[in-house]
Amino acid sequence: MWAMIGTWRMALEGIELASKILEQGGNVGDSIESAIKYIENFPYYKSVGYGGLPNENMQVELDAAYMDGSTFDFGACGAVRNIKNPISLAKALSKFDTNNFLVGPGAENYASKIGLEMVNMLTDRAKIHYKNRLYEENQTNEKKDLKPYIGHDTVGICALDSNLNIAAGTSTSGLFMKKQGRLGDSPVLGSGLYADSSIGAASATGLGEDLMKGCISYQIVMNMKNGMSPQEACQHAVMSLEEILRKKRDKCGDLSVVAIDKDGNFGVATNIEGFSFVYQSSNHPAKVYVTYQEDGKTRYKQASDKWLEDYMEKRMAPLIKLYE
Numbered sequence: 001m002w003a004m005i006g007t008w009r010m011a012l013e014g015i016e017l018a019s020k021i022l023e024q025g026g027n028v029g030d031s032i033e034s035a036i037k038y039i040e041n042f043p044y045y046k047s048v049g050y051g052g053l054p055n056e057n058m059q060v061e062l063d064a065a066y067m068d069g070s071t072f073d074f075g076a077c078g079a080v081r082n083i084k085n086p087i088s089l090a091k092a093l094s095k096f097d098t099n100n101f102l103v104g105p106g107a108e109n110y111a112s113k114i115g116l117e118m119v120n121m122l123t124d125r126a127k128i129h130y131k132n133r134l135y136e137e138n139q140t141n142e143k144k145d146l147k148p149y150i151g152h153d154t155v156g157i158c159a160l161d162s163n164l165n166i167a168a169g170t171s172t173s174g175l176f177m178k179k180q181g182r183l184g185d186s187p188v189l190g191s192g193l194y195a196d197s198s199i200g201a202a203s204a205t206g207l208g209e210d211l212m213k214g215c216i217s218y219q220i221v222m223n224m225k226n227g228m229s230p231q232e233a234c235q236h237a238v239m240s241l242e243e244i245l246r247k248k249r250d251k252c253g254d255l256s257v258v259a260i261d262k263d264g265n266f267g268v269a270t271n272i273e274g275f276s277f278v279y280q281s282s283n284h285p286a287k288v289y290v291t292y293q294e295d296g297k298t299r300y301k302q303a304s305d306k307w308l309e310d311y312m313e314k315r316m317a318p319l320i321k322l323y324e
């Protein structure tokens with residue numbers, strides 16, 4: 001049995017590609033790296049890798065992480081520029097006992113030293129988004145809030161291979177217009193991802209500042225350890241974090257999570273409408289699902305052909321320059 005789950009529709013092609021590795025008995029880490037690299041390289045996903053939206057200084061700063069649930073190897077990089085595949089740096093760093101989490105120029109120097117490809121990650125499309133945003137803010141004389149899910153955010157992938165190894169990986173450009181140097185949950189162990197091969201794995205997307213307050217991925221894996229199914233574990237983690245944040249702060253950002261257990265069963269939960277995800281396993285073809293809320297719980301259904309068409313059309317539509 002092997003299985004893979006990823007956040008958002010954008011995980012589809014990467015998962016299909018990586019599933020070939022798992023199908024041939026390959027290693028979970030290679031499958032996660034290859035899925036995420038595909039997504040990082042696709043220029044029309046504006047929240048991961050090449051084409052990701054920039055920070056407030058028009059610099060693309062990326063975060064990524066990798067955790068191996070069999071060895072507890074963990075590696076991450078944060079606020080890195082010009083590294084084509086941040087997931088490959090995260091995975092390379094996971095092999096060491098120290099220096100596992102590098103940020104900024106130190107991370108970039110190390111990536112180039114080990115021969116990772118360096119490229120300018122700011123695309124013309126991302127520049128247009130940035131300039132449009134400044135134009136809109138100038139028009140209204142008001143700064144817009146920093147929000148996740150502008151362009152469908154972080155990719156988080158959890159996978160199980162046929163040797164019963166579980167791992168998780170994340171990659172993101174974080175929040176559009178964030179401050180230079182800002183880190184979200186995605187590269188933070190226990191928040192953006194967590195994996196333990198004897199239990200399962202989880203990964204998150206949403207408002208990093210709030211997801212971190214619940215160490216949500218660790219919480220989900222612990223929920224599974226305590227006997228919950230992946231679905232119950234995800235639902236419980238999202239609902240309790242939302243409840244506690246509303247109680248303490250009177251507000252709660254977007255929280256969406258996916259998980260698998262050691263038998264390849266999956267779970268998903270969110271506090272928004274329309275979160276999408278992709279699941280594939282040795283006995284389940286790759287499918288995109290879209291969530292909705294019913295009786296206070298997250299449910300999901302397979303994405304319709306129309307939904308799938310609209311999704312790609314929106315991502316690839318020509319952009320109008322408001323500022324010209």
Ligand code: SD4
Nearest residue numbers: 148153154174184206208
């Ligand atoms: C962050 N959690 O940097 C990421 C962004 C994200 O949907 O997933 N947004 O806070």
